[in-house]
Amino acid sequence: MFKLIKPILFAFSPETSHRIMLNLLFFLRYIPFSGAILRFFYTYKRDNLEREVFGLRFENPVGLAAGFDKNGQIYNDLANFGFGFIEIGSLTPKEQMGNPKPRCFRLLEDSAIINRMGINNKGIKYAVKSIKKRKPKVVIGGNISKSTSCPNEQAPNDYERSFAQLYDFVDYFTINVSCPNVKGLTKLQDITSLAEIVDKLTTLRKYYDEYRPILLKISPDLTFEQMDEIIELILVSGLDGIVATNTTTKRENLISSKELVDSIGDGGLSGAPLFERSLEIIKYINKKTGGQLPIIGVGGIITPGQAIQMIDAGASLVQIYTGFIYNGPGLVKSILKKISK
Numbered sequence: 001m002f003k004l005i006k007p008i009l010f011a012f013s014p015e016t017s018h019r020i021m022l023n024l025l026f027f028l029r030y031i032p033f034s035g036a037i038l039r040f041f042y043t044y045k046r047d048n049l050e051r052e053v054f055g056l057r058f059e060n061p062v063g064l065a066a067g068f069d070k071n072g073q074i075y076n077d078l079a080n081f082g083f084g085f086i087e088i089g090s091l092t093p094k095e096q097m098g099n100p101k102p103r104c105f106r107l108l109e110d111s112a113i114i115n116r117m118g119i120n121n122k123g124i125k126y127a128v129k130s131i132k133k134r135k136p137k138v139v140i141g142g143n144i145s146k147s148t149s150c151p152n153e154q155a156p157n158d159y160e161r162s163f164a165q166l167y168d169f170v171d172y173f174t175i176n177v178s179c180p181n182v183k184g185l186t187k188l189q190d191i192t193s194l195a196e197i198v199d200k201l202t203t204l205r206k207y208y209d210e211y212r213p214i215l216l217k218i219s220p221d222l223t224f225e226q227m228d229e230i231i232e233l234i235l236v237s238g239l240d241g242i243v244a245t246n247t248t249t250k251r252e253n254l255i256s257s258k259e260l261v262d263s264i265g266d267g268g269l270s271g272a273p274l275f276e277r278s279l280e281i282i283k284y285i286n287k288k289t290g291g292q293l294p295i296i297g298v299g300g301i302i303t304p305g306q307a308i309q310m311i312d313a314g315a316s317l318v319q320i321y322t323g324f325i326y327n328g329p330g331l332v333k334s335i336l337k338k339i340s341k
């Protein structure tokens with residue numbers, strides 16, 4: 001099925017085909033039994049796929065990474081493709097437009113994407129309204145970020161606003177300080193800035209009856225020294241896990257011509273060329289923490305074998321994004337089959 005649709009989707013720009021996918025999924029809601037049909041073909045349930053990680057129960061360990069369902073509009077439709085969890089966002093306190101278009105590009109030869117979307121989203125209130133309307137069928141992560149217009153010194157307050165407004169509507173949180181497409185955002189990975197954000201959120205969490213795990217999403221471009229500081233902060237502050245990794249600003253391991261890559265310009269690279277670096281980071285974190293820190297492994301998983309490699313390296317759960325675009329929803333089931341074996 002995806003083989004038929006893919007050439008049509010790929011005839012459009014990545015952002016347009018994403019919008020087409022979104023509209024298609026909206027439309028399918030009105031076709032009787034379409035959800036059941038998708039689930040019949042795409043889901044794969046086995047007892048040995050169930051996981052309990054940071055206190056949450058997952059039907060399976062394969063999730064959709066942040067950036068696909070930015071506004072929390074289609075998580076249940078996406079769940080029909082067999083995902084065990086969906087991370088919505090990144091969301092900011094208010095709607096923002098992101099960077100000027102075009103801002104998303106395919107590197108076909110590399111099974112990769114370069115994007116500089118700039119965290120375009122409709123804001124937390126919109127997402128909350130949407131979630132209230134449709135009770136989630138899977139575990140939902142809320143990926144939160146700082147508004148582009150908010151100076152870094154004010155960032156802890158911005159994260160706090162998003163956190164408070166979304167608290168009752170998601171199962172876990174991911175703090176995104178690693179998107180390379182918002183000026184200055186990755187600077188928030190500096191330990192002093194990060195400690196302030198983490199302190200705000202963990203303090204606020206104490207006032208709620210229900211516990212929500214908080215994870216930190218890191219960049220693959222950190223040095224090992226920076227990672228050491230971050231790991232220490234996570235361990236002492238009571239954060240519940242780490243999402244490794246976001247996209248990279250590096251342009252390594254590419255087959256595509258330098259001319260093509262240069263013509264695209266800035267942005268975060270995702271997909272196959274990112275895999276080895278993300279894997280290296282997961283191995284490092286796992287070793288450094290003696291396997292004590294839950295890791296969501298993400299970055300360049302294009303094949304089931306790569307998902308297994310991430311799990312073997314210490315990831316408790318994995319996420320895909322670019323692999324889902326290139327290989328379609330069938331990738332989820334083939335990863336699950338391989339893990340189950």
Ligand SMILES: Cc1cc2nc3c(=O)[nH]c(=O)nc-3n(C[C@H](O)[C@H](O)[C@H](O)COP(=O)(O)O)c2cc1C
Nearest residue numbers: 065066067090115245246270271299300320321322
């Ligand atoms: C078009 C696009 C938009 C993205 N938007 C976000 C985002 O809003 N927040 C975030 O934390 N990560 C975002 N990501 C990063 C992904 O969640 C993921 O970490 C990254 O793409 C690496 O995984 P992959 O190689 O499987 O795509 C985005 C990625 C892409 C390709």
